Amino acid sequence: MSALQLLWYKRDLRIADHAPLAGATAAGPVLAVYVHEPEQQHAADRDRRHECVLRDALDELQTALHARGGQLLELHGALPDVFATLHAVLPFTAIWAHEETGNATSYARDRRVRAWAKQAGITMRELPSNGVVRRLASRDGWADTWQQRMRARIVPTPNRILTPPASVTDAAWHALPADLRWAAAPVVAPTWADWQRGGETRAHELLQSFLSARGQDYRRAMSSPNEAPASCSRISTALAFGTLSVRQAYQAARRRARELRDENDGRRELDAAQWTQSLVSFASRLHWHCHFIQKLEDEPRLEYEHYAAIFDGVRPSEPDVERLQAWRDGQTGYPLVDACMRSLRVTGWLTFRMRAMVMSFASYHLWLDWRHTGPILARWFTDYEPGIHWTQCQMQSGTTGINTIRIYNPYKQAEEHDAAGAFVRRWVPELSALSDADLVRPEHTPLMMQQMTGCIIGREYPAPIVHHETAYAFARDRMHAITLAAQRSGSAQRVYDRHGSRRTPLSARTR
Structure with a gap:
């Protein structure tokens, strides 16, 4: 069996259009890991509502990976200490992850993980997850790079994920210190109106309902506090937790625009024009999404x-x-x-x-x-x-x-x-x-x-x-x-x- 690949999930909780998942699967047996970090959980920008969405996403991710032969290990603790302990009981040769532009805490954590991996002789493979460019030398040409990434092929989802034998992973799990083994406690989602749930399925349902019906009046209604909740895409939470990629949303909008051009028979010309305007505005918001994240990527001090x-x-x-x-x-x-x-x-x-x-x-x-x-x-x-x-x-x-x-x-x-x-x-x-x-x-x-x-x-x-x-x-x-x-x-x-x-x-x- 090939050397074990560690797939590190962060804010990219999906299986579709996921380059690290595809790369790790092609390289060898995969162990997917999500680490609940106390430093993040108790940060000034974190709330219980985020934990609820996270729990939704992790539960669905676990099911999706399991259906393809994979598994998701949920651990708890500080990084890179958690990885060092895991590596001692279940050695891996590479860490696969998406590049992430997060808060100062996650920025410092990523630097620590990279330094530890280098010292331990473990290959660190971080791949782009959106239109944000790491180590960008100049903003000149950035928009062209964004377009290239958005129009690139959606990364295929592996049909089968090879994992270590269950006996091996079970033994490693029990060999870990008890405080590192995350036991997911039930999270009671608030009964608040318009609560936004997490998960990959929900993300695609929201995108589809927006592109097929809700979004027709998006351009006009997006500013209204009364109309916007229904007329806006509502995929922002999915993008924030990575249950949907920006590229998936962009390409879905382009497909919808092509459908409108093909279906337009003159009788629905006004509807088609309204839809086109809304889709153009939606695509520009996706561009805007990465444009502003790029600023923090370039200067985390902001x-x-x-x-x-x-x-x-x-x-x-x-x-x-x-x-x-x-x-x-x-x-x-x-x-x-x-x-x-x-x-x-x-x-x-x-x-x-x-x-x-x-x-x-x-x-x-x-x-x-x-x-x-x-x-x-x-x-x-x-x-x-x-x-x-x-x-x-x-x-x-x-x-x-x-x-x-x-x-x-x-x-x-x-x-x-x-x-x-x-x-x-x-x-x-x-x-x-x-x-x-x-x-x-x-x-x-x-x-x-x-x-x-x-x-x-x-x-x-x-x-x-x-x-x-x-x-x-x-x-x-x-x-x-x-x-x-x-x-x-x-x-x-x-x-x-x-x-x-x-x-x-x-x-x-x-x-």
Whole structure:
């Protein structure tokens, strides 16, 4: 029998389009391993909702591997210590894994594993998992590389996975220290509305329902907190946990576009045009997905440091606790902001525009540093993806130096995207009796009306924690001045050279 290959699963919990699985299977008998790492489990960006999705995915992965003759060993402990102990009882000659752009903890862990493997004489094979390019020298040409990867052949799923005899793996399992052997305790999934479950089957069901029916109005409805939950693809959690690859989603969208062209007989021309627009927007979001992860891949420090040092000290290093708690708890006195935060805490999901708005509000209106608000959102987003999350936190806080400062007006957003107040009434029920007009700025509701509806502003629902016009003007003037200084000092150019999309000149993006 050939030498044993260790297949290390991380955030790539699938069997389809999985290059390490295919490579390990071709090289010899395979032992698939997932390690539950205490350092990750107790990190500031981890929540029980993530554990629920993980459990779903691992259970299905175990079944899928077993059906092909494989098995998944779940271990517990710090890496590379777990691998060293496993290697002592069941020697392996190579570790196969996907490249991963994770948080600072996983970044340091991967470096430790690579160093240990080199010292132990074990081959380490890390393969690309999406459009992110490791050790990228320049952003020039990155978009072409992304297209090449997305259009490359889907990696075939092995029909049969050779594994060591059960007697060997059983003996090795029992030879491991008890604290390394993970015993999966039942995870009770919350009964929250719109709960997002994990697993490869669920991922493909969501993608298929989006491309066949739900996504027709995607381009228009994606910004609405009422319509987006059904009209968006909802595959973001699957992408974050790797139960679906970006390439699978991209190629499925291209197939759907070809079907529409072939099926169009003139009678459904408008429907086909609407679908085409939505599919183009969806594909651009997949590109955007990797574009932002690439930023963190290139500079892992962006999880906890500003793009440019000129933004250091712009906001207080210690947050205003009252403001932070009011924002977190949905008690700011701004109905749409509060509805979004309450909804997110329960469902684990918000459409992108609402995500941008709540981050913008925290950063500009409340003048909170993204390093205090970002971890809260990371724990609540079921689809938390470090590369997207931390770079977006900075972008929506205005600390990149190269992106246009965009301060969302929560009143305007409510008028445009929740005009009838359905979303606010659902998540801020204390305001439900107010008229649509009063629902946008309830503090302007006449006192008699407040008394008649049983919602006294300042008692049943808070008055605005800050004055919109004053906070807006202060943030606008302060951030524009700093951004201009970043351009003049050359720091903005340095950020652009490293991270810019290259689609438009720097001057056009920041003026």
